[in-house]
Amino acid sequence: MNQQEDDQYPVIDPDALFPSFYTNPSVQMLAERSRWTVSDKDKTPINTRELMTTGRLWGAHEISDSCLVTLAELKGFLPNATNNAFYLQAQTDGLLVLDIEKTCPPEVAAELLGMSETLYSELSMSGKGYHLLLPLPPNFWDFPLATGKKVLREEHGWYEILLDHWVTFTRTEIPYERYLGPDEDTLPETPVWAELYASLAELAVESPSVDFDISAEKPVIPREEQILELMTRQPHKRQLEKFHGDYSRWEFSILGVLYNRMAAILVAFKDVENHPYDEGDQAWLLYQAAEKIIPHRDKHDEYRNDMPLLMNAAVSLIGRRAAVRDDS
Known part of the structure; x- marks a missing residue:
């Protein structure tokens, strides 16, 4: 200087x-x-x-x-x-x-x-x-x-x-x-x-997650673009006001909507493609769909558990749904 x-x-x-x-x-x-x-x-x-x-x-x-x-x-x-x-x-x-x-x-x-x-x-x-x-x-x-x-x-x-x-x-x-x-x-x-x-x-709950390595090479997912287009074709109807302005809860609810869409789509494609669409595939699909449909904010650039914030949320949601299936 x-x-x-x-x-x-x-x-x-x-x-x-x-x-x-x-x-x-x-x-x-x-x-x-x-x-x-x-x-x-x-x-x-x-x-x-x-x-x-x-x-x-x-x-x-x-x-x-x-x-x-x-x-x-x-x-x-x-x-x-x-x-x-x-x-x-x-x-x-x-x-x-x-x-x-x-x-x-x-x-x-x-x-x-x-x-x-x-x-x-x-x-x-x-x-x-x-x-x-x-x-x-x-x-x-x-x-x-x-x-x-x-x-x-x-x-x-x-x-x-x-x-x-x-x-x-x-x-x-x-x-x-x-x-x-x-x-x-x-x-x-x-x-x-x-x-x-x-x-x-006292409101904290255990957050199950899947065995997921973000540093690993992204998997080849059959019909990936078609699945993502189907997942994001319809706009979500979740309003931020309903979540008292809590962006994190609002975004997690949108992930839930995308997960439900993805689950229905994968049922149709799994047998046709003879591909299991495992939890790693699901995490990538959910993360990419979320990036398409959820408005970007600075917090999305932060990392949680060595993963981008939305990827970490997607992995957490898939883990929760897997835990519910295992208990049922």
């Missing part, structure tokens, strides 16, 4: 600009873990090691120090970064993040913001949502199915608890007035953290 560029973009002191973040004891506890980077404008975490060594801007392909850095390294290399992203692993870190969405009603958000157990809080990237860093609740291990989840979501999509997930910290403090409910004369009643956690954790 030349002198003119230095004058145009002066290097900031992140510690001075965001003192409540960098001096927070819980953030400092995470600082030495090599799981830090920054997220780009599409909320994709970048491979900081690659950027350091080659200058190339790649996405972080794994959660390790081959891609990610400590917080001190990140501040030193990118002091002007607009955010600090961290991959949270609740069971290792002893912390959870409550992610309150911008769609959350103000009175509900105000109640959540008032929880006394909160260790650190900030505005989200939209400026209308919130991140709360919280300790593992005392009843964390009482819900074994929930401990293995990446996210626990509230039914309306208003907030979610992140357990094994990226968190993009803005480091921006929450204005005090946001803590007030509709009645600004009194602070809203605040929930107990353990009770809030239990309300979501």
Whole structure:
């Protein structure tokens, strides 16, 4: 960077600009873990090691120090970064993040913001949502199915608890007035953290999946194009409003519609083609049909279990349906 560029973009002191973040004891506890980077404008975490060594801007392909850095390294290399992203692993870190969405009603958000157990809080990237860093609740291990989840979501999509997930910290403090409910004369009643956690954790169910390797070569699927055309010919009738704006539940319901169409089509083609259309074939068909019919959003570029988000959802659905057949 030349002198003119230095004058145009002066290097900031992140510690001075965001003192409540960098001096927070819980953030400092995470600082030495090599799981830090920054997220780009599409909320994709970048491979900081690659950027350091080659200058190339790649996405972080794994959660390790081959891609990610400590917080001190990140501040030193990118002091002007607009955010600090961290991959949270609740069971290792002893912390959870409550992610309150911008769609959350103000009175509900105000109640959540008032929880006394909160260790650190900030505005989200939209400026209308919130991140709360919280300790593992005392009843964390009482819900074994929930401990293995990446996210626990509230039914309306208003907030979610992140357990094994990226968190993009803005480091921006929450204005005090946001803590007030509709009645600004009194602070809203605040929930107990353990009770809030239990309300979501008790809904967790086991998610069966099929034995599927996304890194393997895509199989040759007889009549693939014809099957996909038949699966996506008719528009779905599922309305997002019926799912309270929860995109994940809405998309999963559309996958269910596509699965039912696929199942009927494969019954007709299986004997004609003398091909079993196994669960791997079904996963690819369902994934490709979903990409055709479900509007793309940035979250689809994220990975779950080393698979694109929609592929992971397709595999999960096929596993659930297989489990139901086995039990019947």
